[in-house]
Amino acid sequence: MAVRTIVTTVVCGTAVALTAPPAAPPGGPYVSPLARVDVVAEFDPPARPWQPGHRGVDLAANPGDVVRAPAEGVVTFAGRVVDRGVVTIDHGDIRTTYEPVDPAVTTGDTLTAGATIGRIGEGAHCSQRCLHWGALLDSDYIDPLALLVRYAPVLKPPFEP
Ligand SMILES: [Zn+2]
Numbered sequence: 001m002a003v004r005t006i007v008t009t010v011v012c013g014t015a016v017a018l019t020a021p022p023a024a025p026p027g028g029p030y031v032s033p034l035a036r037v038d039v040v041a042e043f044d045p046p047a048r049p050w051q052p053g054h055r056g057v058d059l060a061a062n063p064g065d066v067v068r069a070p071a072e073g074v075v076t077f078a079g080r081v082v083d084r085g086v087v088t089i090d091h092g093d094i095r096t097t098y099e100p101v102d103p104a105v106t107t108g109d110t111l112t113a114g115a116t117i118g119r120i121g122e123g124a125h126c127s128q129r130c131l132h133w134g135a136l137l138d139s140d141y142i143d144p145l146a147l148l149v150r151y152a153p154v155l156k157p158p159f160e161p
Helices: 004-020
Strands: 039-041 056-060 066-068 073-081 085-090 096-100 101-103 116-120 130-135 138-143
Touching: 039 085, 073 096, 073 116
Parallel strands: none
Antiparallel strands: 039 056, 056 130, 066 116, 073 085, 085 096, 085 101, 096 130, 101 116, 130 138
């Protein structure tokens, strides 16, 4: 009887996991933080929180490119972390993070969607060539691209001009 109960529990647990809908982004659709969405490194979350992975997406950028708030929110951090500038925005249930960004905002600023938060700077794995965009739903990392209203990947030409 004890074995049967355990099996039932496992089966039910699996069924719940398979039928649970994917986490929908609360707070409505977002816009891209950069003028164009050109993904150079996709979201690759670790299987376990302590394992290595890529907790966001990298969007191609150039030094000095303007970075914008993808939705309204409040700046909860704007400053240096080790070797780079970082901006974090609280949108309610979702928090988004941007690096390396030379901040044009300060902690506590209230932002509208599309407001400039800073410019692409140097440091970390994206130094001057991309924007690392992270998103947290509560304490879970989610794919920031899932927040966008419309996302069509930029297809690169087979040959450089
Ligand atoms: Zn990255």
